[in-house]
Amino acid sequence: MSRRTTPLQDAINHILARRDKNSMLEIKFINSVKGRGIFTLANFKQGDFVVEYRGELIDATEAEHRRNLYPSACSVFMFEFIWKQKTLCIDGALEDGSFGRLVNDEHRTPNCRMKLIEAEGKPHLCLFALKEIAAGSEITYDYGGKEWPWRKKLKIASIPSGQQCVAEPIAHDVEHHVISTDSFTDRELRAECQSSRPTADNSEHEVHSVGGQHGTSSLKELIGEVGVQYQELSPQAFSEELTSESKSKEVPQSSRAVPNDSACECTIHRLVFESVKLDKCGICHSPLTAIRWHGLRCKQCRCVWHKICLQTSSEDWDMSDGDVSSDEEYIPNSASDSESSGTELSIELPGPSKNSHAASMPDLCVTFAEKEQTMDVKNNFEHILNDLETTDDLHPDQEPDSSESCQQKTKDACSEKSTVDISQNESPTKSTKLIKSTVNFCFACGKPQTKFARHLETHVNENAEVAQVLQLPKSSKDRKVHLERLRNLGNFKHNSAVKTTGSGCLKVKRISKKSSSSAETYEYCLYCKGMISRKEVSRHMKRCALRPENNAEEKLKDRVFGIASTQSTMSQPISSELYSVLGKMHKDDVSSAIRNDHYIMQLAQSLFNKHGSDRSKHEYIRQKVRELGRLLVTLRHTTRIHNMEEAIKPANFFILTNAVKRVSGFDTETSTFKAPSLALKLGHSLRKISDIIMCRALMEEDQEAIDSIRRFHTLHETKWSELVSHSALSNLSEAKYNKVDSLPLTRDVQKLQLYLGQQVESAREKLGDNPTAGTYAALAKVILCQVILFNRRREGEVARMTVKNFEDRDMSKLNEDISSGLTEVEKRLCQQFARVELKGKKGRKVAVILTSDMTDNLSLLVSKRKECGVSENNMYLFAIPCSDGHYRGQFGQFADACGAEHPQNLRSTNLRKQIATISQVMNLKDNELDQLADFLGHDIRVHREYYRLPQSTIQLAKISKLLMAMEKGSVKDIQGKTLDEIGGMHGLYVVKSAWCL
Ligand SMILES: C[S@@+](CC[C@H](N)C(=O)[O-])C[C@H]1O[C@@H](n2cnc3c(N)ncnc32)[C@H](O)[C@@H]1O
Numbered sequence: 001m002s003r004r005t006t007p008l009q010d011a012i013n014h015i016l017a018r019r020d021k022n023s024m025l026e027i028k029f030i031n032s033v034k035g036r037g038i039f040t041l042a043n044f045k046q047g048d049f050v051v052e053y054r055g056e057l058i059d060a061t062e063a064e065h066r067r068n069l070y071p072s073a074c075s076v077f078m079f080e081f082i083w084k085q086k087t088l089c090i091d092g093a094l095e096d097g098s099f100g101r102l103v104n105d106e107h108r109t110p111n112c113r114m115k116l117i118e119a120e121g122k123p124h125l126c127l128f129a130l131k132e133i134a135a136g137s138e139i140t141y142d143y144g145g146k147e148w149p150w151r152k153k154l155k156i157a158s159i160p161s162g163q164q165c166v167a168e169p170i171a172h173d174v175e176h177h178v179i180s181t182d183s184f185t186d187r188e189l190r191a192e193c194q195s196s197r198p199t200a201d202n203s204e205h206e207v208h209s210v211g212g213q214h215g216t217s218s219l220k221e222l223i224g225e226v227g228v229q230y231q232e233l234s235p236q237a238f239s240e241e242l243t244s245e246s247k248s249k250e251v252p253q254s255s256r257a258v259p260n261d262s263a264c265e266c267t268i269h270r271l272v273f274e275s276v277k278l279d280k281c282g283i284c285h286s287p288l289t290a291i292r293w294h295g296l297r298c299k300q301c302r303c304v305w306h307k308i309c310l311q312t313s314s315e316d317w318d319m320s321d322g323d324v325s326s327d328e329e330y331i332p333n334s335a336s337d338s339e340s341s342g343t344e345l346s347i348e349l350p351g352p353s354k355n356s357h358a359a360s361m362p363d364l365c366v367t368f369a370e371k372e373q374t375m376d377v378k379n380n381f382e383h384i385l386n387d388l389e390t391t392d393d394l395h396p397d398q399e400p401d402s403s404e405s406c407q408q409k410t411k412d413a414c415s416e417k418s419t420v421d422i423s424q425n426e427s428p429t430k431s432t433k434l435i436k437s438t439v440n441f442c443f444a445c446g447k448p449q450t451k452f453a454r455h456l457e458t459h460v461n462e463n464a465e466v467a468q469v470l471q472l473p474k475s476s477k478d479r480k481v482h483l484e485r486l487r488n489l490g491n492f493k494h495n496s497a498v499k500t501t502g503s504g505c506l507k508v509k510r511i512s513k514k515s516s517s518s519a520e521t522y523e524y525c526l527y528c529k530g531m532i533s534r535k536e537v538s539r540h541m542k543r544c545a546l547r548p549e550n551n552a553e554e555k556l557k558d559r560v561f562g563i564a565s566t567q568s569t570m571s572q573p574i575s576s577e578l579y580s581v582l583g584k585m586h587k588d589d590v591s592s593a594i595r596n597d598h599y600i601m602q603l604a605q606s607l608f609n610k611h612g613s614d615r616s617k618h619e620y621i622r623q624k625v626r627e628l629g630r631l632l633v634t635l636r637h638t639t640r641i642h643n644m645e646e647a648i649k650p651a652n653f654f655i656l657t658n659a660v661k662r663v664s665g666f667d668t669e670t671s672t673f674k675a676p677s678l679a680l681k682l683g684h685s686l687r688k689i690s691d692i693i694m695c696r697a698l699m700e701e702d703q704e705a706i707d708s709i710r711r712f713h714t715l716h717e718t719k720w721s722e723l724v725s726h727s728a729l730s731n732l733s734e735a736k737y738n739k740v741d742s743l744p745l746t747r748d749v750q751k752l753q754l755y756l757g758q759q760v761e762s763a764r765e766k767l768g769d770n771p772t773a774g775t776y777a778a779l780a781k782v783i784l785c786q787v788i789l790f791n792r793r794r795e796g797e798v799a800r801m802t803v804k805n806f807e808d809r810d811m812s813k814l815n816e817d818i819s820s821g822l823t824e825v826e827k828r829l830c831q832q833f834a835r836v837e838l839k840g841k842k843g844r845k846v847a848v849i850l851t852s853d854m855t856d857n858l859s860l861l862v863s864k865r866k867e868c869g870v871s872e873n874n875m876y877l878f879a880i881p882c883s884d885g886h887y888r889g890q891f892g893q894f895a896d897a898c899g900a901e902h903p904q905n906l907r908s909t910n911l912r913k914q915i916a917t918i919s920q921v922m923n924l925k926d927n928e929l930d931q932l933a934d935f936l937g938h939d940i941r942v943h944r945e946y947y948r949l950p951q952s953t954i955q956l957a958k959i960s961k962l963l964m965a966m967e968k969g970s971v972k973d974i975q976g977k978t979l980d981e982i983g984g985m986h987g988l989y990v991v992k993s994a995w996c997l
Pocket residue numbers: 033034035036037076077101102103104105106150157160161162
């Protein structure tokens with residue numbers, strides 16, 4: 001009996017294979033504070049190897065160098081330890097899809113413990129189960145140390161985790177003794193796991209020695225060892241650790257929660273509002289994107305945060321200094337100037353963090369309602385975060401309120417409550433907070449302003465548009481309209497950045513008290529670009545001062561889509577026609593993700609540019625973008641990637657492929673996809689998106705982005721096939737193995753033909769007697785099937801035939817010269833039949849032949865359109881009354897009713913196969929076969945390859961004759977004969993052949 005692999009061996013196997021236990025573990029997004037975590041899919045036993053903390057092994061100097069280079073959110077992944085008297089580090093900053101780097105801290109009841117394992121002469125960090133771990137549990141271990149902010153017993157755990165970047169490496173509680181694979185046995189490991197199960201009180205101090213130094217040290221010794229280890233690892237960090245300790249004693253209780261960033265010693269952050277590029281928010285860790293976003297940066301420690309993240313965690317921050325003004329621009333306190341709209345709002349974005357904010361963070365607005373906290377925050381954040389001021393709703397089309405009345409409203413609102421949390425009425429899952437604001441973002445410099453018109457004066461010399469607007473008379477309507485436009489433009493740009501990065505606050509134009517507070521319920525006005533509640537947007541657009549006169553005919557019902565329609569000179573504008581195409585999608589998180597992703601919308605626009613004029617392709621466009629939308633939703637749920645631009649980054653390639661596999665139902669055990677074609681389609685779409693980003697980068701001359709996309713292309717070309725498409729293609733072809741052919745029987749087809757003929761007759765009579773939408777529909781549906789069946793044409797091609805196609809049918813007389821080459825029967829047929837040309841698959845011209853009866857019936861149908869309620873705008877011949885669509889040629893109901901033996905085989909695809917196959921039996925000449933293929937709209941190559949006698953039949957009936965002849969050694973008998981001719985002569989062999997025994 002084979003021995004069970006020991007945990008140690010198991011660890012080493014996984015180390016050497018650089019593999020995680022993919023079938024036993026999974027990544028899950030927990031909340032925006034903790035981020036992702038690793039969860040079990042199966043049970044683990046005590047002592048089992050769970051996962052390796054993989055990354056790049058580097059020395060202390062390189063680690064130091066990288067720590068200075070990395071944004072703080074990346075350096076939390078650097079895990080330092082001592083090995084053979086040397087300080088080394090595993091740098092897990094690269095999002096390589098491995099699991100170990102995502103395991104979170106738990107110091108009271110961790111279920112795993114970190115061990116050093118030596119394999120191939122190198123140290124590896126591995127987690128082993130401290131106890132039985134049931135499926136569905138989060139894997140945790142004790143990071144060690146004491147100063148992790150999330151451990152503090154404060155109300156929230158929302159301290160910027162990125163802040164511990166420098167202190168973190170020394171705080172990871174890895175065993176500081178090297179565990180050599182020689183001296184370290186599994187028994188020891190298991191025993192050690194048992195003995196080292198930490199208790200709530202002492203877990204932080206427990207360090208166990210195994211391997212070289214067996215036995216357990218006393219607590220005192222261990223604390224000493226940890227101290228020594230601190231000094232050995234990073235003296236600077238150690239002293240900073242001490243400094244922060246002592247500082248925490250000096251500052252008031254509330255400031256203890258200020259992240260003790262040992263790099264900056266910031267107990268008080270000095271915030272400025274800045275446009276940042278590569279840094280991740282210190283709280284939610286997103287985004288890391290080439291697109292700039294607006295964040296608050298501490299002037300001292302250079303850390304950045306999203307405004308909303310900071311707001312949410314602000315109750316634990318000591319900002320007593322109050323120095324939170326921008327470097328260049330002081331943002332005044334509250335009063336809006338006469339030209340500030342004073343009506344703006346900020347909305348927290350929906351997204352992966354939405355629920356988690358609701359679940360795990362204190363509700364900011366509720367917190368502010370508590371008196372003491374309100375004072376703290378008001379004193380310290382007001383200048384920058386004055387979104388929290390309240391003003392009443394204003395209609396933007398109305399004249400703005402005077403500053404006095406605005407202030408009065410502010411006071412009124414404040415007296416009720418410091419802020420108004422409209423979302424409190426909403427369900428907890430829809431926890432979008434609406435925070436009233438007087439801030440507008442300047443379109444020129446991107447900074448938030450409360451005195452917008454006054455601020456614009458600073459741009460008067462550099463921007464002709466601003467100069468023009470500001471020279472208009474102060475109280476003129478024109479000036480107000482143009483200021484409003486510029487205000488919206490700045491907010492629109494801001495929102496675009498927020499949406500692209502997937503996090504932050506959206507500025508909306510005004511809030512409807514009736515409507516939901518979810519950001520998804522806000523849309524853009526096509527004219528002024530103001531963001532308005534969906535319910536009100538049509539009404540607003542009718543009256544929008546910026547609506548051009550020639551837009552009067554524009555259908556206001558057309559959906560105004562989301563913010564991803566970001567219009568920049570480097571991206572193509574999203575057309576209102578595309579909005580209405582996408583507006584027909586089912587409203588769910590996928591469609592929301594689509595409309596809020598800039599590059600999915602850009603891809604949709606490209607598809608629309610190509611195929612938009614063909615209405616039948618609209619569904620295809622929707623399908624394409626929905627595939628990507630599903631991928632994006634998966635990425636958002638399982639990773640920190642929020643948008644397609646981030647997903648396309650080379651560093652995220654593995655994450656992306658994993659997400660594609662997940663969406664396509666990849667099973668790691670069997671290496672099969674549930675939806676292999678989806679995986680392939682996503683590969684193509686991602687490539688297209690990367691091309692779109694490349695185009696933008698080329699236009700912007702953004703070398704960084706160009707290089708990044710080139711690297712992505714290289715990865716896509718070299719790795720995609722290995723990771724995704726190869727398996728997907730094999731799955732697809734394997735699915736066709738041994739598939740039973742389901743060709744319809746000729747007698748079934750005849751029954752169907754007969755039945756359809758009868759149905760046409762009765763439907764025709766009914767329509768003649770009583771022309772209603774119902775009788776019209778009955779005739780349209782049955783003739784459609786009749787035409788499809790007769791022509792063996794693709795269902796969609798006939799169904800999309802237009803009235804014009806029908807009216808333009810070829811009714812010309814037969815050319816005399818041509819007719820001389822035809823037989824009598826053929827001539828008669830030409831006189832009887834009409835031929836209609838249509839656009840078929842891949843834009844090929846295909847023909848439909850109509851018998852004289854069919855032509856008569858279709859003419860009747862056309863003549864009754866108006867009476868039966870078919871809209872004049874509906875161009876389809878088989879139009880649905882009161883709709884702009886057409887009927888589908890579905891045989892199902894007719895096939896069931898006609899008495900066929902195998903009604904399930906009576907489908908348009910099978911009927912096409914039947915004619916193609918029977919044509920083989922007829923032994924048509926090559927040119928005849930090509931004519932048939934042309935008529936059927938088949939690519940000739942495809943036709944020859946696929947629509948012949950079922951391969952099995954050909955092999956059994958024909959090739960076998962050849963093989964048997966060869967087996968019998970009678971090759972000379974079959975010389976010069978076709979496969980068919982061999983038949984009779986060698987029939988005898990069939991019985992005698994060994995092949996048949
Ligand atoms: C090595 S990473 C772990 C993976 C991380 N959760 C992620 O999604 O990338 C360490 C970071 O995770 C977060 N973290 C780990 N344990 C946590 C806990 N118990 N509570 C809150 N945040 C935690 C902190 O932000 C920390 O800086």
